[in-house]
Amino acid sequence: MKQKEFSSYNKIGKNTVISESCIIGHPNSKDLVAKVKTAGVIIGDNCVIRSGTVIYSGSKLGNNVTTGHNALIREGTNIGDDCLIGTNTVIENNCTIGNGTRLQTGVYVPTNTQIGKNVFIGPHTVMTNDPTLGRVRKLYGPTIEDNVSIGANCTILPKVKICENAIVGAGSVVTKDVEKNSVVFGNPARPRGKSDEKIKKWLAQ
Numbered sequence: 237m238k239q240k241e242f243s244s245y246n247k248i249g250k251n252t253v254i255s256e257s258c259i260i261g262h263p264n265s266k267d268l269v270a271k272v273k274t275a276g277v278i279i280g281d282n283c284v285i286r287s288g289t290v291i292y293s294g295s296k297l298g299n300n301v302t303t304g305h306n307a308l309i310r311e312g313t314n315i316g317d318d319c320l321i322g323t324n325t326v327i328e329n330n331c332t333i334g335n336g337t338r339l340q341t342g343v344y345v346p347t348n349t350q351i352g353k354n355v356f357i358g359p360h361t362v363m364t365n366d367p368t369l370g371r372v373r374k375l376y377g378p379t380i381e382d383n384v385s386i387g388a389n390c391t392i393l394p395k396v397k398i399c400e401n402a403i404v405g406a407g408s409v410v411t412k413d414v415e416k417n418s419v420v421f422g423n424p425a426r427p428r429g430k431s432d433e434k435i436k437k438w439l440a441q
């Protein structure tokens with residue numbers, strides 16, 4: 237397997253497969269200009285890194301992590317065990333992703349976003365971190381707590397906290413914090429029920 241490594245300090249675990257055309261240990265722009273060797277990437281055991289994935293130096297992936305094609309993971313981002321990072325998903329710098337979390341195709345995770353354990357994020361959901369749309373440079377990523385499910389094509393506004401076990405319906409625009417165990421959907425997303433009841437109904441179908 238061919239891969240391009242910028243850093244000599246990458247640590248790659250046992251049975252991890254890195255496909256062709258991956259870049260592992262890409263420097264941030266400062267280090268790229270200075271042409272220095274960087275800290276490298278730590279990747280755990282039994283990972284599958286699919287072709288086109290770019291992982292920046294200073295990020296860490298746990299065990300059993302799979303990336304789709306062309307995933308991008310920026311510096312300072314920490315991904316737990318058993319995670320899926322879908323094709324064309326972009327995770328910017330300084331994010332945390334907990335164990336067992338699955339980001340499907342084309343998800344966008346901006347700088348300073350915290351995502352808990354066993355979270356599911358549907359395709360093409362976009363999280364945002366800049367309340368002033370580039371006018372004032374202060375970034376506040378959203379917080380997504382454990383066991384949250386977010387449908388396809390949602391937009392999550394900056395600073396929003398989606399609490400434990402909540403469900404966000406497809407196509408929602410989440411403008412405010414979401415209570416734990418609740419179901420919300422719509423634009424703007426409004427409370428529509430309890431997630432435990434919804435899951436019970438789905439299991440009985």
Ligand SMILES: CC(C)(COP(=O)(O)OP(=O)(O)OC[C@H]1O[C@@H](n2cnc3c(N)ncnc32)[C@H](O)[C@@H]1OP(=O)(O)O)[C@@H](O)C(=O)NCCC(=O)NCCS
Nearest residue numbers: 358359386387388403404405406407408419420421422434
């Ligand atoms: C939110 C959701 C979980 C609700 O499921 P549900 O309770 O079974 O919803 P129902 O199908 O019974 O719909 C109830 C009502 O809400 C509306 N509704 C359901 N989901 C909606 C959504 N995401 N946005 C706007 N309205 C929605 C329905 O049109 C229906 O309206 P009506 O009473 O006027 O006919 C589900 O609709 C959803 O969005 N699932 C996400 C699917 C997804 O994105 N998966 C990702 C992986 S592909």
